[in-house]
Amino acid sequence: xxxxxEPERIFINRIERGRILMASEERTxxxxxxxxDAVVAMDEEQAAELSQVALREGVDAYYAVMNGLAAGxxxxxxxxxxxxxxxxxxxxxxxxxxxGLGILKPHIKxxxxxxxxxxxxxxxxxxxxxxxxxxxKIMFEAAGWTVHDxxxxxxxxxxxxxxxxxxxxxxxxxxLMTSSMLAIPQAIKMIRERDPKVAILAGGAPLTRDIAxxxxxxxxxxxAGDVVQEAVKVLSRLKGN
Amino acid sequence: xxxxRQEKMTKKERIDALLKGQPIDHVPFYPFxxxxxxxxxxxxxxVIYSDSARSWEAQLWTHEEYGFDxxxxxxxxxxxxxxxxxxxxxxxGAYEQAPTHITFPVQTEEGVYRLELPDVKKAGCxxxxxxxxxxxxxxxxxxxxxxxxxxxxAGNICPVEKLCRWMIRKPELAHHILQLxxxxxxxxxxxxxxxxxxxxxxxxxxxxxxxxxxxxxxxFETFVLPYMQESGNKILGMGVKxxxxxxxxxxxxNLPYWTQMPxxxxxxxxIGSQIEIATAIKHLGTKAIIAGNIEPNILQTxxxxxxxxxxxxxxxAGKKAPRGFMLMSGCETxxxxxxxxxxxxxxxxxxxxxxx
Amino acid sequence: MxxxxxxxxxxxxxxxxxxxFFPIHGSFAAAMVGYSKVDVYENPEMAFxxxxxxxxxxxxxxxxxxxxxxxxxxxxGSEVKMPTSEYSMTISLLKAAVQSEEDVWKLKVPDVKTxxxxxxxxxxxxxxxxxxxxxxxxxxxxLTIAGYIAGVERMCRWMIRRPELVHKLCRIVTDFLVAIxxxxxxxxxxxxxxxxTLAxxxxxxxxxxxxFEEFCLPYQKEVHEKLFGLGVKxxxxxxxxxxxxNLPLWAQIPxxxxxxxxxxxxxxxxxASKYFPNDIIMGNVEPAVIQTGTPxxxxxxxxxxxxxxxxxxSGFFLGPGxxxxxxxxxxxxxxxxxxxxxxxxxx
Numbered sequence: 016x017x018x019x020x021e022p023e024r025i026f027i028n029r030i031e032r033g034r035i036l037m038a039s040e041e042r043t044x045x046x047x048x049x050x051x052d053a054v055v056a057m058d059e060e061q062a063a064e065l066s067q068v069a070l071r072e073g074v075d076a077y078y079a080v081m082n083g084l085a086a087g088x089x090x091x092x093x094x095x096x097x098x099x100x101x102x103x104x105x106x107x108x109x110x111x112x113x114x115g116l117g118i119l120k121p122h123i124k125x126x127x128x129x130x131x132x133x134x135x136x137x138x139x140x141x142x143x144x145x146x147x148x149x150x151x152k153i154m155f156e157a158a159g160w161t162v163h164d165x166x167x168x169x170x171x172x173x174x175x176x177x178x179x180x181x182x183x184x185x186x187x188x189x190x191l192m193t194s195s196m197l198a199i200p201q202a203i204k205m206i207r208e209r210d211p212k213v214a215i216l217a218g219g220a221p222l223t224r225d226i227a228x229x230x231x232x233x234x235x236x237x238x239a240g241d242v243v244q245e246a247v248k249v250l251s252r253l254k255g256n
Numbered sequence: 257x258x259x260x261r262q263e264k265m266t267k268k269e270r271i272d273a274l275l276k277g278q279p280i281d282h283v284p285f286y287p288f289x290x291x292x293x294x295x296x297x298x299x300x301x302x303v304i305y306s307d308s309a310r311s312w313e314a315q316l317w318t319h320e321e322y323g324f325d326x327x328x329x330x331x332x333x334x335x336x337x338x339x340x341x342x343x344x345x346x347x348x349g350a351y352e353q354a355p356t357h358i359t360f361p362v363q364t365e366e367g368v369y370r371l372e373l374p375d376v377k378k379a380g381c382x383x384x385x386x387x388x389x390x391x392x393x394x395x396x397x398x399x400x401x402x403x404x405x406x407x408x409x410a411g412n413i414c415p416v417e418k419l420c421r422w423m424i425r426k427p428e429l430a431h432h433i434l435q436l437x438x439x440x441x442x443x444x445x446x447x448x449x450x451x452x453x454x455x456x457x458x459x460x461x462x463x464x465x466x467x468x469x470x471x472x473x474x475x476f477e478t479f480v481l482p483y484m485q486e487s488g489n490k491i492l493g494m495g496v497k498x499x500x501x502x503x504x505x506x507x508x509x510n511l512p513y514w515t516q517m518p519x520x521x522x523x524x525x526x527i528g529s530q531i532e533i534a535t536a537i538k539h540l541g542t543k544a545i546i547a548g549n550i551e552p553n554i555l556q557t558x559x560x561x562x563x564x565x566x567x568x569x570x571x572x573a574g575k576k577a578p579r580g581f582m583l584m585s586g587c588e589t590x591x592x593x594x595x596x597x598x599x600x601x602x603x604x605x606x607x608x609x610x611x612x
Numbered sequence: 613m614x615x616x617x618x619x620x621x622x623x624x625x626x627x628x629x630x631x632x633f634f635p636i637h638g639s640f641a642a643a644m645v646g647y648s649k650v651d652v653y654e655n656p657e658m659a660f661x662x663x664x665x666x667x668x669x670x671x672x673x674x675x676x677x678x679x680x681x682x683x684x685x686x687x688x689g690s691e692v693k694m695p696t697s698e699y700s701m702t703i704s705l706l707k708a709a710v711q712s713e714e715d716v717w718k719l720k721v722p723d724v725k726t727x728x729x730x731x732x733x734x735x736x737x738x739x740x741x742x743x744x745x746x747x748x749x750x751x752x753x754x755l756t757i758a759g760y761i762a763g764v765e766r767m768c769r770w771m772i773r774r775p776e777l778v779h780k781l782c783r784i785v786t787d788f789l790v791a792i793x794x795x796x797x798x799x800x801x802x803x804x805x806x807x808x809t810l811a812x813x814x815x816x817x818x819x820x821x822x823x824f825e826e827f828c829l830p831y832q833k834e835v836h837e838k839l840f841g842l843g844v845k846x847x848x849x850x851x852x853x854x855x856x857x858n859l860p861l862w863a864q865i866p867x868x869x870x871x872x873x874x875x876x877x878x879x880x881x882x883x884a885s886k887y888f889p890n891d892i893i894m895g896n897v898e899p900a901v902i903q904t905g906t907p908x909x910x911x912x913x914x915x916x917x918x919x920x921x922x923x924x925x926s927g928f929f930l931g932p933g934x935x936x937x938x939x940x941x942x943x944x945x946x947x948x949x950x951x952x953x954x955x956x957x958x959x
Contacts (some may be wrong), residue, residue, distance in 0.1 A: 057772065098857065101820040103768035110769070141699025143706070146765060146818070168697070193899045193937040194639070194701035220817065220853070221900040297907070298941030317907065321946045560645065560665065594646030595942050596665045 038072040046074055050083025050115060055090050057107035059114045066118040076122035081159060084115045088157035092240030095150075102146055105239070109153040116156075130161055132250065133183040137165030137174060139202060142195035147219060150239035151187060158243045171198055175205040178213055185246050188232075189219040196221050200230040207231065214249045216242065267325045268396055274545060274580050275398075275498060277522060283571055283609035284325035285602060286526070286547050286584040288502075290332075291353050291591030292598065293318040301591055302346035305332055305355050308387040316395070322602050325582070327397025330388035332381075333464055335404045336412030336437065337361065339380030340371060353591055362414035368429050371413065371436055376447045389448065398458050400500070401448045405463030406483040407471075409437035416465055423471075423479055434483045441487040446494060454495025458524075460502065464587075467505030476510045481517075488518030500524040501544075504587055507531060511539040519543045522579055528586035533573035546574060547582040555597050556590040563597045567604030575611070583609065615667075616674045619746075622892050622927040623846055625870065631918060631956035633672045633949050634894050634929035636850070636874070638681070639701050639938035640945070641666040649695040649938060653681040653703055656736040664743070671949050673929065677748040677808055677848075678736040680729035684757030684785065685709075687728030688719065701938060708763035716762070716777045719784045724791045737796065746806040749796045750789065751839060751847055753811025754831045755819070757785045764813060771823050782831045789835045793842055802843030806872070808850065809836070812934075815853030815876075824858045833865045840866065847871050852934055854878040863887040870926050877933035881920040893921060894929040897948060903937040907947045914951035922958065930956065 038046065046069045053062035062084065069079045091108040094100040100108070134155055138148050145167040155162050163181050165173055178186050186206055190196040199217050206213060217232035227235035234249035236242035264281040265273070273280045293314040294301045303310040308330065315328035332354045338344045340361040347354055362368055376382055385401060392399045404412060410433040411419050422429040441461075448457045465471075466480045488499055498520045505528050507514070514525065523544035527536045529551035536546050550566055558566075567583065574581035583605055589598065613621070618632040635641075639649040641662040652659040656678060663676035681703030685692045689709035695702055710716055724730055733749060740747045750757075758781040759767055770777045793807065813819075814828050836847055846868035853876045855862070867873055871891040875884050877898035884893050897913045898905075905913075914930060921928035930952055936945060 098816065098820075101816065101823065102764075102818045103771045103820075103823060106765060106769050107772050139699060141695075141697035141701070143693065143704040149765070168693075168700075192699075192701050193903050193934075194939060195699040196900065197903070197939055198699040223900075226900065226904070296941060297943040298904070317943050321943055557646070594644060596645045596669055599669045 038069075038074050042072065043074050043078075046072065047079060047083040047086075050079060051087040051090070053115070054084055054087030054108050054111045055094075057104060057111055059107075059111045062111040062115040063118060066115040070119065070122060076119045077124070080116065080119050080123065084112050084119070085157040085159065088112050088154065092154055092243075094240075096238050096240035102150070105150055105153075109150075112153065112157055131159040132185060132246070133161045133163065133181055134185040134187055134246065135163045135165065135174060135177045135181060135183045136187040137169035137177075137189075138167035139188055139190040139195045139198040140169055140171050141198060142190050142192050143167045144191035147191065147239065148187075148189045151189070151218070151236075151242050154239050154243050155246070160243075171202040172205055174202045175209050178206055179209055183213070184250060185214045185216060187216040187218070187242070187246075189217070190222070191220050193221045196226070199227075199232070203231040212253070214246070214253055216246060216249065218242065267327075270325055271327075271398065274582070275522060277579060280580075280611065282611060283575065283605050284582045285323070285605055286326045286582040287315070287319055287322075287324040287329075287589075288526070288585050288587065289318065289324070289589040289598070290315070290329075291347065292589050292593055295591050296321070296595065300348075301352070302348060305330075305381070306346050306384070308384045308391070312388060312391045322598060324602070327392060327395065327400075328388070329400050329402060329460070330381075330385050331400075331402025331460065331462065333404065333408065333462055334412050335381070335402070335462075336409035336440075337380075339374045339382065339440070340413045340436075341374075342413075344380075353588065357412070357415075360413065360415055362433070363418075365426065365429060368414070368432055371433070373436060373440055373443060376440075376444045382444065382447075386447075386451070389452065393452060393456070399448070399452050399456050400458045400460050401445060402460040402462065403441060403444060404437075405461045405466060405480070405501075406434055406437045406441060406487060407476075407480045408463050408465040409440065410434050411465040413437065416470065420470065423475060427478075430479060434479060438483045438487045442490045445487075445491045445496065449494040449496060455497050457496050458498045458500055459491050459496055460500040462502040462504060464502075464504035466510065467507050468509050469506050473509040473513065476513055480510075481513045484517055492518050492520055497521055498524060500526070502526045503531070503536075504528055505530060508535065511535065515539050515543070524582075526582075526584055530586075533570055533577075537573075537577045541577050541579060543579070545580040545582060546577040547584040548574075549584065549586040550601060552585050552587050552590055552593075555585060555593045555601075558597070560594075560596050560600045563600040564604055567601050568608050571604060571608045575609075615672065616744075619673050619675065622929075623870065625926070628927070628958065630958060631922060631928055631930050631952050633670060633952055634872075634874070634931035635663065635667045635670070635672040635675065636932050636934065637663065637666055637936045638679075639695060640936040640940055643938045644669060644942065649700065649702075653695070654732070656732045657739065660736055660739045664745075670945055675746050675748075675806065676740065677806075678733055679750055679808060679810060680733055682760050683729065683750050683810075684760035684788075685728070687722050687730065687788070688761045690760055701935065705760055705763070708761060708766065710762035710766070710781075713774065713777055716780050719761070719780070721784060721788045721791055724788070724795045730792070734796075734799070737800065741800055741804070745804075747796065747800050747804050748848075749792055749805075749807045750810070751793065751807035751835055752789060752809030752832050752849070753814050754782050754785050754789075754828050754835070755824075756811055756813040757789075758782055759813045761785070764818065768818065771819070771827060775826070778827050782827055786831045786835055790838045793835075793839050793844070797842045797844065802845070805839075805844045806846050806848050807839060807844065808848045810850045810852065811855075812850075812852035814851075814858065815855050816857050817854050821857040821861060824861050829861050829864060836866050836868075840868070845869050848874070850874045850934070851879065851884075852876050856883070859883065859887045867891045872929070874929075874931060875933065881917060881924070881928075885920070885924045888926075889924075890926055892927040892929065893924050894931045895921070896931070896933040899932050899934050899937055899940075902932055902944050902948075903940045905944065907941075907944055910944045910947045911951050914948045915955050918951060918955045922956070 049065045216234045217227040224235040236245040342361040343358040344355040525544040526547035642652040644666040691707040693706045874894035
């Protein structure tokens with residue numbers, strides 16, 4: 016769950032905009048909760064509608080995204096990890112998230128938007144199973160990261176090339192097939208040859224944390240619900256080193 | 257692999273009996289199978305040559321799986337380069353099979369006279385080979401020291417094209433290198449004989465560069481025969497009982513000279529597919545166990561039925577060898593050989609190799 | 613006993629001398645005989661010999677099968693990608709035939725004599741018949757096949773938004789599988805049949821047990837029951853991946869007399885035994901360990917599987933948790949056979 020800014024900051028923001036805003040603190044929280052619930056309830060229409068209302072009523076767009084939509088997706092990740100939600104639910108929750116994001120994102124001021132990080136993500140060469148990777152992408156976007164999605168069956172050298180092009184903080188490689196997991200250490204080697212410091216996550220059904228570590232990855236997450244947290248932990252560990 | 261008939265002897269019993277010229281239950285399989293073993297157990301190919309413990313493991317496990325006789329071995333054809341001060345590269349790529357030369361110890365005429373005999377305790381791969389032999393001793397498999405024949409070592413000390421030119425233009429240079437190679441062979445075997453006892457050691461000599469694809473029988477007579485006789489006699493003088501000659505490639509015209517090599521009691525002569533088993537028996541069969549000679553190319557790319565038929569023919573011919581016979585590939589089984597083709601070799605022994 | 617005798621004995625609910633080693637290998641078999649991965653999907657004769665020879669090498673049960681790779685895809689007009697990459701293992705879906713709701717309503721059961729890989733599958737089955745082996749054809753999984761027709765993500769969304777579309781897909785797949793069964797039984801008779809229900813998309817890594825109950829259970833049950841009605845006695849069902857929450861539902865689907873139910877490494881064999889007391893169970897050494905683990909690890913996993921599986925009253929096969937990856941060291945696969953020699957005998 017993301018931390019809420021102080022109520023005073025919201026008040027100050029409203030004053031800074033120089034217009035009389037309509038939403039009270041109570042109303043803002045009501046709308047935020049509505050967005051959160053819409054995502055968790057897979058309600059695309061509600062997410063879109065409430066996003067429009069939030070804008071109309073002067074709720075800060077970035078605040079609405081992070082504390083409403085993204086927070087809702089965070090909860091969805093938790094429900095997925097607990098096997099309450101499965102892929103169908105996750106997909107529809109993400110549809111709701113994107114429905115709201117599509118409306119709110121253009122209204123986020125550049126100076127407000129705090130990009131948490133940049134990540135290159137893709138499915139290893141030889142593998143076209145991308146549901147897991149797509150789930151992970153959603154979680155990162157929801158959490159405010161910029162995601163450079165290479166797609167599926169990605170030629171190994173593309174991971175290193177894209178990381179170099181974007182200067183991404185993290186590269187995440189997945190494989191569902193046992194055969195394509197063998198591509199991961201090769202891809203990691205190529206990335207490290209060009210940038211030894213970039214954080215690398217590896218995941219997918221046939222992997223375990225031990226295997227990911229033996230491949231040279233810095234982190235591993237068992238499912239999409241845990242992956243953003245793992246990325247943050249890895250980055251903080253690497254910076255500490 | 258599952259056997260279709262109960263073995264009557266253990267592998268050790270079979271090989272011991274074979275070497276003593278005693279009856280055995282079935283034709284043994286000599287595993288000239290190296291890089292394939294690494295692939296079989298999931299190790300990088302290079303460990304076969306760079307890591308004695310993992311090389312041992314890869315081979316031992318593969319032998320267990322396929323039911324091979326004899327035991328793991330350590331050696332490679334470019335022996336001599338590293339030992340005399342040159343550099344070799346371990347195999348890494350998909351199409352590499354064994355260590356290859358990067359630089360040769362000798363590039364010029366002057367270099368020939370600067371050559372020194374290596375310290376056999378430290379030179380090149382010999383420490384790895386010694387570690388490997390300790391494992392052979394521990395496991396009770398034949399303690400085998402493998403090195404190039406005198407001529408092959410010479411052709412690994414200086415590039416073989418240079419050696420060939422010198423054989424004609426400056427034969428004294430060729431003889432000098434060959435004498436050094438000979439002395440080195442004797443030194444190395446002595447080290448092994450001192451460590452394990454001469455009668456426990458089998459000296460195995462691979463001589464691919466002496467094939468008639470490179471030199472003539474007359475050149476063999478001048479530049480191979482006397483040196484190999486010298487080292488062979490000295491080796492037998494240390495108490496070594498068996499010398500194993502791998503007569504590699506097209507060497508039909510050299511066979512009359514091979515019959516003059518010191519063999520021991522018994523020798524072992526393995527041949528490539530270029531020499532018929534019957535021909536080998538005719539020339540060498542009274543002095544040596546014959547081994548061979550499945551064509552590696554067929555192993556690698558032929559259909560299994562072809563491999564099976566070929567093995568059947570070879571076994572049927574080989575069983576007539578008066579001093580004994582081992583089924584073996586004509587040269588190293590290529591690492592990319594389909595496992596089922598390797599299995600076919602063993603299956604052919606099951607089906608045709610029993611001595612009733 | 614020979615491997616053939618062991619299989620026959622278990623299928624007739626008789627005792628055997630030891631646990632048998634059951635093969636699941638497509639592209640691994642290709643590697644064993646020097647064929648390409650594409651060969652064993654696109655050439656039924658090569659597929660047959662690769663599998664039979666590999667089974668012979670490792671002393672496995674005499675059962676070879678050919679599922680066509682991404683079964684359902686080409687039969688209904690989806691585009692597929694061949695496993696040409698070094699890291700690929702099987703045929704995969706490139707573009708689903710169904711892209712919209714309208715496409716679902718237009719779907720028809722294709723001609724089972726000519727659609728997609730079915731002619732190749734029939735050639736394969738003729739070889740099975742010629743060599744006296746059990747004859748196989750595809751009998752599921754319903755959602756796995758539907759996923760190759762409509763795309764898994766699309767199908768997942770429809771499960772919640774437009775369940776009637778998924779029901780339509782499942783109905784078409786059901787009718788398709790029954791038509792295949794009728795054709796095969798008409799050609800060979802039902803006696804030597806062991807069709808295969810392969811169900812990876814049904815795993816809880818993708819769908820919930822509730823979704824399994826609604827969209828898989830009734831249809832898969834219908835297919836199996838109709839197959840038994842045709843005289844088929846045994847079905848091989850591969851319950852792939854994490855399916856612990858689905859087990860009570862799978863247990864409601866008749867598997868045969870007996871069936872052979874194989875499990876991924878995610879399902880404990882003792883749990884499987886409780887849910888399928890009257891069927892042969894099979895499994896379930898983790899394929900990732902077979903591929904990259906040490907022989908000791910494979911041996912130990914095999915030992916544990918044997919220890920648990922041998923207790924099962926209706927019989928047990930040792931096998932991998934799923935298709936053996938093509939780059940698995942052959943020695944690791946042989947180690948499973950070795951574990952059977954050491955721990956698999958019934959006293």
